[in-house]
Amino acid sequence: MDDAQRYMFDLQGYVVIKNVLPSAQVTRLKEILDELERRPKDELPPHVVESKPRTEKMLYISNIIEAAPEFHALIDVPEVIDVVREVSLGLFRLNHTYAIYHWKDAMSSLHMAGTPIHPKASYTAKNGQIFSLLTKAVFPIANHSVEDGCFAIVPGSHKSEFARPFSDDPLSDPALVPVPTEPGDAIVFTEATTHGSYKNVSGRCRQSLFYCYSVGYMPDWTKLGLSFSDDLYKQVSKSQLEILRLKIT
Numbered sequence: 001m002d003d004a005q006r007y008m009f010d011l012q013g014y015v016v017i018k019n020v021l022p023s024a025q026v027t028r029l030k031e032i033l034d035e036l037e038r039r040p041k042d043e044l045p046p047h048v049v050e051s052k053p054r055t056e057k058m059l060y061i062s063n064i065i066e067a068a069p070e071f072h073a074l075i076d077v078p079e080v081i082d083v084v085r086e087v088s089l090g091l092f093r094l095n096h097t098y099a100i101y102h103w104k105d106a107m108s109s110l111h112m113a114g115t116p117i118h119p120k121a122s123y124t125a126k127n128g129q130i131f132s133l134l135t136k137a138v139f140p141i142a143n144h145s146v147e148d149g150c151f152a153i154v155p156g157s158h159k160s161e162f163a164r165p166f167s168d169d170p171l172s173d174p175a176l177v178p179v180p181t182e183p184g185d186a187i188v189f190t191e192a193t194t195h196g197s198y199k200n201v202s203g204r205c206r207q208s209l210f211y212c213y214s215v216g217y218m219p220d221w222t223k224l225g226l227s228f229s230d231d232l233y234k235q236v237s238k239s240q241l242e243i244l245r246l247k248i249t
């Protein structure tokens with residue numbers, strides 16, 4: 001990270017990195033997401049699961065990385081890894097991945113905060129160093145304007161000393177700010193920050209990919225079926241494998 005990124009990440013809990021994916025790559029990822037959206041639940045590729053019931057507002061697909069080799073390239077986007085490496089003190093792994101489709105009226109509820117401390121998503125900054133137990137990269141693939149119900153965050157809430165006095169409804173929190181972005185950008189944030197989304201009022205489908213990097217010794221989050229298959233470990237490059245690997249030694 002450069003000095004400005006480090007300052008912003010610590011102050012706000014996130015940074016936006018512009019243009020990390022070329023448009024041809026985004027177009028291809030969108031084609032695959034569109035195709036997956038049309039498939040019945042039981043015809044998804046192996047290891048890819050609709051782990052929350054699909055509603056008319058939202059579709060959540062776990063292990064999206066297993067859907068096609070095109071998703072492997074997002075494991076080690078250099079600008080993202082640069083942030084993740086620093087805020088994980090060099091000891092990190094890609095822990096899980098998923099995709100979310102948000103249709104009209106969809107909204108992601110608010111969750112996480114500096115208080116209470118979450119055992120899998122805490123944040124510390126001390127003596128010029130940052131340690132974030134879980135750090136996520138959001139890759140907007142389609143429609144991330146405020147009207148589309150873009151990602152939203154309460155800047156600084158990863159350091160809050162007081163529990164959030166508002167409900168999990170994003171509309172209830174006066175400190176929530178939208179983070180509109182373009183396909184090809186990345187938002188990298190510490191999971192300890194209170195986050196969710198705005199409401200999709202445009203009716204355009206917002207598509208997002210989430211690549212979630214934990215401290216290196218944290219096992220896969222098997223909740224919501226989030227885990228890597230042996231097949232994936234065989235398909236990725238050596239350096240990507242090093243990013244996926246559980247660092248128990």
Ligand SMILES: O=C(O)CCC(=O)C(=O)O
Nearest residue numbers: 108150151152195196197
């Ligand atoms: O809608 C969003 O971008 C937020 C999703 C989210 O908070 C999550 O998956 O944990």
